[in-house]
Amino acid sequence: MTGHVLIAHDLRGTADLALRRASQLARQHNARLTLLHVFDPKIDQAERERIEQALDRSLTEFAPPGSQLRLCQGKPAEGVLEQVQQTGADLLVLGAHHQRHEFFSGTTLDRIARRCPVPLLLVARDEATPYRSALAAIDFSLCACTALHQACLLLPSEAAIHALHVFESQKNAAESELPTQRALIDQLLHDEAQRLPPGTPTLSHEVRTGSILRTLQEHIASQHPQLLVLGSHGRGALSQALLGSLAQHYLHKAPCDIFVVR
Numbered sequence: 001m002t003g004h005v006l007i008a009h010d011l012r013g014t015a016d017l018a019l020r021r022a023s024q025l026a027r028q029h030n031a032r033l034t035l036l037h038v039f040d041p042k043i044d045q046a047e048r049e050r051i052e053q054a055l056d057r058s059l060t061e062f063a064p065p066g067s068q069l070r071l072c073q074g075k076p077a078e079g080v081l082e083q084v085q086q087t088g089a090d091l092l093v094l095g096a097h098h099q100r101h102e103f104f105s106g107t108t109l110d111r112i113a114r115r116c117p118v119p120l121l122l123v124a125r126d127e128a129t130p131y132r133s134a135l136a137a138i139d140f141s142l143c144a145c146t147a148l149h150q151a152c153l154l155l156p157s158e159a160a161i162h163a164l165h166v167f168e169s170q171k172n173a174a175e176s177e178l179p180t181q182r183a184l185i186d187q188l189l190h191d192e193a194q195r196l197p198p199g200t201p202t203l204s205h206e207v208r209t210g211s212i213l214r215t216l217q218e219h220i221a222s223q224h225p226q227l228l229v230l231g232s233h234g235r236g237a238l239s240q241a242l243l244g245s246l247a248q249h250y251l252h253k254a255p256c257d258i259f260v261v262r
Contacts, residue, residue: 001153002029006089008036008080009055014095018123019062021257022093025121026064028130028156033067034087035059038079077111084118091154092116096124096254109251113232119150119261120232124254127226130156134259135219136229137212137246138163138185138205143231145192147261151229152200154259161229163189163205164219166212182207213246220255229259 007022009015019035026033037055039048052071059069070087072079084092094112113120134155136148151161167181189205196203208215220228230247247260 002031002091004032004034004087004089005029005091005093006034006036006084006087007093008038008083009058010076010095011037011051011054012095014123016058016062016095017126018093018095018121019058020126020128021121021123022091023063023067024128024130025091025093025154026067031091033063034070034089035063035067036070036072036080036083036087038076038083039071039073041073077108077115080112081115084116090118091121092118093121093123096122096258110248113247113251113260116260116262119147119154119259122251122254122258122260124257125226127257130159131226131257132159133223133225134159134161134201134227134229135216135223135225136161136163137216137231138165138188139231140184140188141231143262145188145231147229147231147259148192149195150261151227151259152196152203155201155227157199157201159201161201161203162223162225163203164216165205165207166215167207167209168212169209178207178209213249216246217255225256227257227259228255230261232260232262 002025005022005026007019009019022033035055055069059067070083072083134151136151138144138148148163165185167178169177185205185207193203228250230250232244232247250258
């Protein structure tokens with residue numbers, strides 16, 4: 001369960017979007033919330049005080065009572081990952097960026113996602129109401145199943161999560177192998193549902209053939225899920241690193257909020 005939410009704030013507008021979502025989740029789960037900012041060691045005292053005041057305003061405006069502000073200095077990725085460990089957070093929240101930025105640049109974001117020991121939520125949409133719909137990319141890897149399980153625990157019971165397995169096969173083999181794939185995914189989702197506690201979201205699933213990236217994009221475009229759930233590393237026999245590449249793609253081109261689990 002989510003007991004401590006850590007939101008890393010970089011002073012951009014998208015970080016306040018992320019703070020609003022982190023605050024909503026903290027209220028939903030009755031969890032502690034910590035707002036973190038990693039300082040550049042080169043800034044002077046006056047700039048540090050200006051930044052601290054801005055963060056205090058955001059915390060007062062958006063966060064639940066009792067939320068804490070935590071400041072440290074260093075390199076962004078290392079500072080965030082260190083604070084995840086030190087604070088005992090079990091969810092890390094970041095704001096998405098559609099342009100490169102010194103703080104959460106592409107390399108920094110990749111490093112955080114690759115090494116983060118807890119689920120990572122990248123917030124791209126300005127929505128502060130509880131999640132109602134999610135799409136989970138599922139394969140036979142432990143990582144993908146863990147991501148689905150964690151998403152079921154994160155979302156409220158009124159939400160719906162749709163698990164999508166995309167079967168990539170040779171064109172002439174796909175039709176004959178599809179029934180087997182469907183049977184395997186049916187059993188996998190049945191087993192996963194048995195592991196969930198009462199009061200978790202409605203879980204549905206399907207199997208499609210084709211390119212996984214294109215199929216996910218088509219589903220997102222037509223169904224508009226609020227959240228995309230991904231494992232950061234696919235280790236299944238049919239997709240050695242498939243979800244790893246997907247996570248990297250969607251972290252940098254987020255069409256909705258992205259939930260990534262190792």
